[in-house]
Amino acid sequence: MVDRIADPWGPRTPYGAGQEWPVRVDTFLDGDLRESDVDSWVQSASVLHSNGDAVDIAVRDGRIVGVRGRAVDRVNRGRLDPKDLYGWQANNSPDRLTRPLVREGGRLVETDWDTAMGRIVARSNELLAGPGGWGHFGFYTTGQLFLEEYYTLGVIGKAGLGTPHMDGNTRLCTATAASALKATFGADGQPGSYTDVDHCDAIALWGHNVAETQTVLWMRMLDRRRGPNPPAMLAVDPRSTAVTREADVHLPIRNGTNVALMNGLLREIIRNGWYDEEYVAAHTLGFDELARRVDGYPPERAADICDVPAADVRRAAELLGSSRRLLSTVLQGFYQSNQATAAACQVNNLHLLRGMIGRPGAGIYQMNGQPTAQNTRETGADGDLPGLRNWDNPEHIAELARLWNVEPEVIPHWAPPTHAMQIFRYAEQGSIKLLWISATNPAVSLPDLARIRRILRRPELFVVVQDLFLTETAELADVVLPGATWGEKTGTFTNVDRTVHLSEKAVDPPGEARADLDIFLDYARRMDFRDRDGRPLIPWTTPEEAFEAWKECSRGRPCDYTGLTYDKLRGGSGIQWPCTDARPDGTERLYTDGIFPTDPEVCETYGQDLATGAEFTAEEYRAKQPGGRAFLHAVDYRPSPEVPDEGHPLLLTTGRTVYHFHTRTKTGRAPQLDAAAPDVWVELNVADAERLGIVEGDLVGVASARGAVQARARLSGIRPGVVFLPFHYGWFDQDPAERTPRAANELTITAWDPVSKQPLFKVAAVAVARLADGGGVPSPAPTVGGSAPVAAVVPATVGGPAAEATSHTGGE
Amino acid sequence: MHLAHYLGLLHRAQVNLADAFRQVGSAHGEEPDVYHLCQQLAERCDEHAAQLQPFAARYAEEAPAEPDRLHSELFRGTRSGGIGLLRDLQDLYLMAAECDISWTVVGQAAYGARDRDLLAVVKRCEGETSIQLKWLRTRMKQAAPQALVVAE
Numbered sequence: 001m002v003d004r005i006a007d008p009w010g011p012r013t014p015y016g017a018g019q020e021w022p023v024r025v026d027t028f029l030d031g032d033l034r035e036s037d038v039d040s041w042v043q044s045a046s047v048l049h050s051n052g053d054a055v056d057i058a059v060r061d062g063r064i065v066g067v068r069g070r071a072v073d074r075v076n077r078g079r080l081d082p083k084d085l086y087g088w089q090a091n092n093s094p095d096r097l098t099r100p101l102v103r104e105g106g107r108l109v110e111t112d113w114d115t116a117m118g119r120i121v122a123r124s125n126e127l128l129a130g131p132g133g134w135g136h137f138g139f140y141t142t143g144q145l146f147l148e149e150y151y152t153l154g155v156i157g158k159a160g161l162g163t164p165h166m167d168g169n170t171r172l173c174t175a176t177a178a179s180a181l182k183a184t185f186g187a188d189g190q191p192g193s194y195t196d197v198d199h200c201d202a203i204a205l206w207g208h209n210v211a212e213t214q215t216v217l218w219m220r221m222l223d224r225r226r227g228p229n230p231p232a233m234l235a236v237d238p239r240s241t242a243v244t245r246e247a248d249v250h251l252p253i254r255n256g257t258n259v260a261l262m263n264g265l266l267r268e269i270i271r272n273g274w275y276d277e278e279y280v281a282a283h284t285l286g287f288d289e290l291a292r293r294v295d296g297y298p299p300e301r302a303a304d305i306c307d308v309p310a311a312d313v314r315r316a317a318e319l320l321g322s323s324r325r326l327l328s329t330v331l332q333g334f335y336q337s338n339q340a341t342a343a344a345c346q347v348n349n350l351h352l353l354r355g356m357i358g359r360p361g362a363g364i365y366q367m368n369g370q371p372t373a374q375n376t377r378e379t380g381a382d383g384d385l386p387g388l389r390n391w392d393n394p395e396h397i398a399e400l401a402r403l404w405n406v407e408p409e410v411i412p413h414w415a416p417p418t419h420a421m422q423i424f425r426y427a428e429q430g431s432i433k434l435l436w437i438s439a440t441n442p443a444v445s446l447p448d449l450a451r452i453r454r455i456l457r458r459p460e461l462f463v464v465v466q467d468l469f470l471t472e473t474a475e476l477a478d479v480v481l482p483g484a485t486w487g488e489k490t491g492t493f494t495n496v497d498r499t500v501h502l503s504e505k506a507v508d509p510p511g512e513a514r515a516d517l518d519i520f521l522d523y524a525r526r527m528d529f530r531d532r533d534g535r536p537l538i539p540w541t542t543p544e545e546a547f548e549a550w551k552e553c554s555r556g557r558p559c560d561y562t563g564l565t566y567d568k569l570r571g572g573s574g575i576q577w578p579c580t581d582a583r584p585d586g587t588e589r590l591y592t593d594g595i596f597p598t599d600p601e602v603c604e605t606y607g608q609d610l611a612t613g614a615e616f617t618a619e620e621y622r623a624k625q626p627g628g629r630a631f632l633h634a635v636d637y638r639p640s641p642e643v644p645d646e647g648h649p650l651l652l653t654t655g656r657t658v659y660h661f662h663t664r665t666k667t668g669r670a671p672q673l674d675a676a677a678p679d680v681w682v683e684l685n686v687a688d689a690e691r692l693g694i695v696e697g698d699l700v701g702v703a704s705a706r707g708a709v710q711a712r713a714r715l716s717g718i719r720p721g722v723v724f725l726p727f728h729y730g731w732f733d734q735d736p737a738e739r740t741p742r743a744a745n746e747l748t749i750t751a752w753d754p755v756s757k758q759p760l761f762k763v764a765a766v767a768v769a770r771l772a773d774g775g776g777v778p779s780p781a782p783t784v785g786g787s788a789p790v791a792a793v794v795p796a797t798v799g800g801p802a803a804e805a806t807s808h809t810g811g812e
Numbered sequence: 813m814h815l816a817h818y819l820g821l822l823h824r825a826q827v828n829l830a831d832a833f834r835q836v837g838s839a840h841g842e843e844p845d846v847y848h849l850c851q852q853l854a855e856r857c858d859e860h861a862a863q864l865q866p867f868a869a870r871y872a873e874e875a876p877a878e879p880d881r882l883h884s885e886l887f888r889g890t891r892s893g894g895i896g897l898l899r900d901l902q903d904l905y906l907m908a909a910e911c912d913i914s915w916t917v918v919g920q921a922a923y924g925a926r927d928r929d930l931l932a933v934v935k936r937c938e939g940e941t942s943i944q945l946k947w948l949r950t951r952m953k954q955a956a957p958q959a960l961v962v963a964e
Binding site (some may be wrong): 415418421426429614638751 | 848
């Protein structure tokens, strides 16, 4: 038995370079149930993080009763994240939405599907009647639906209504990953494979607390670290986390200075001759400009901007420069920070300079934050076009028009699809009049919540929310549609290393709740969207038919799915795209030949200036004659739009704990996870706390120019001058009479990266003050991971008997 | 030699553009990208003006009197709303275009004057002005359909 609350990563299975990662099968079943009590095991994959771990769902008497990792799968080899072990219980939660709701006299009341859909369709037709009707529709979706649902939604938006106003909350989590991949390599798509962990001799984690965001990937890294010939490890993170404590070199840099650090490191790589001249000459463009630009960042200057010792910058450069198989992973410390795309591109530069791409152990993961974010990007349910097509390439638009049998003019392609923050701005100004939000909770997750609530409450804005529960956002809707979730519907999704998994329906959804696919199809049918020949625009009616339609859309594109079928995905391991007739088993690594999808006819973008987001034209792009070479982008460091001042002397960064996902819509309803991290906290460095007279457990006020929150103090190993708030905590589970402001996004700034349009959650200036004595009671922060206390007096976070799970290794 | 006059024209155009970027940014604070980028680009314009200053001073010593109607007035304050944003960005575009062509002219003159230092400044700055134009065009293209066709 293992308490996976107390130990989220479970027992080690050490292995050496080039060996296969041993199997370890993790299981958790309800109460005293044993495996022999389970009626059936239904194949799926995890949806409470982005790792894409394969899982079997245990069903007994038509109810989900537990989960077990799939030993056969390439991603997790049987292991599960604690959120997967316990989070399924939310499916059975008594407060699931079971009937549609509509607003009557200011209150949400239960109704039937005909009434709810009838209202949406009536409002839609009213809005479509006038000129520019398409522009009144906005869709804000998620990174948690299935591929088939996104593709259907994308066709509704782009060919049915013809609106460019569609984005996912993926804008908050992976937009920069996509932008950086497009900018450097010409198209989205992870170069690397998770198996690169098995082969690498160095791992660099760039703003990536992998131990809490992708626990199974961290288990793989730890197993290598405990085996023979372990990889060296570099971590860049202003906090002290399980990752930084494990790392050989930790650079706790000042938030918002990533580009300065990267430029400093690249300078050392170039100056010391640690780059692969032959590879650079054959496969890249822009070396001279990059070398000139980074030369202005000697280690002392980088160290000064980043506020770390210059000697540590040199050590980090040496670790990177002396590796022979380097693996890099990048996440929110880069993506949600100042100069996001520019910084993420510098990681790509590092690998291009060193020729560390497309071979075992030499890989890049520009990570995703959500389980199905990759599909939002691929299918065009966010700021991209389906099949990773280029909105500015008329031939790509013509392909889509032929595929859907519509006039090309219907498909909005005069500018990139509208990004989320701009969609909310149009809603604020009143030109977007219908906002359809599916499976996400912007009332807690977007920056500057007071503003977001004001927008969602506008009487002129018709808000549709499709979700499992009455979330903070659903409370503000005009129509609420009850969705079926994971385990209650069938579909596929794809993780960060391009592994496609099938997730099958295990049980019926509660009450009248419906699969999101069925809701979108119902809307399309009621709106009577037609193609050029008067036939239904969307002919498919099942997930498998939707998948087959998507395969055609993906044909010939970098994310080619044409070699996959539901049957092929059943029973065995997930399969990595591209998967075609020529590559029936999928593709482990991209760019093994150093040829990148930068050809003007193929590429997903003609490129942007990384400092402003200014778009280059097709002619300008062609003039560069990329010819399959990758772009080395050079950018100078510029300070964040918000830096500390006298009134707000500290820097706020936000993030996750291992026990929760997003706004806790599911994890807050799983007792073990909820108990492990029941309430908000704020992390402070000991020196800052002492100066402010704050001790562990004191009630603290944190205020920015936007708002203020209250939280109990955790004295942690975070760098001086920086405070951390978890972003999970809204108010759905608070008594309205006792609500105190606690959502981190009350404080964050409305600003975004000029290229990826990803909001800056890591660089708000705040003031901190002690509000009340904690009476010696520690804060509710977990003692595991980034919130580990510096003092030993805090009792350890444990799950107890309710959290007892099993981990079997060695074929037991 | 009349180079001083064009240096003066460009210098004043950069100063005016910096000021206009700041005004437009502040007037459209509810468009956060416009606000933040306008502030940033204003700083670039300040830097351009500062780099031109010593050359303007040096060549002024050899210059005859400034000709009439040398400078242009392209900006008369900000507007509000969706169309107001478009028009304000369009003003910035015209002002940046004036800087852009003036860099070209000054660059040509720098070749003629065999002034390597001035040429180096032109090469450093003209690319940034060209990016400013591209950004303004990009942002206007994005905003135009919603402001002109959709908004009431």
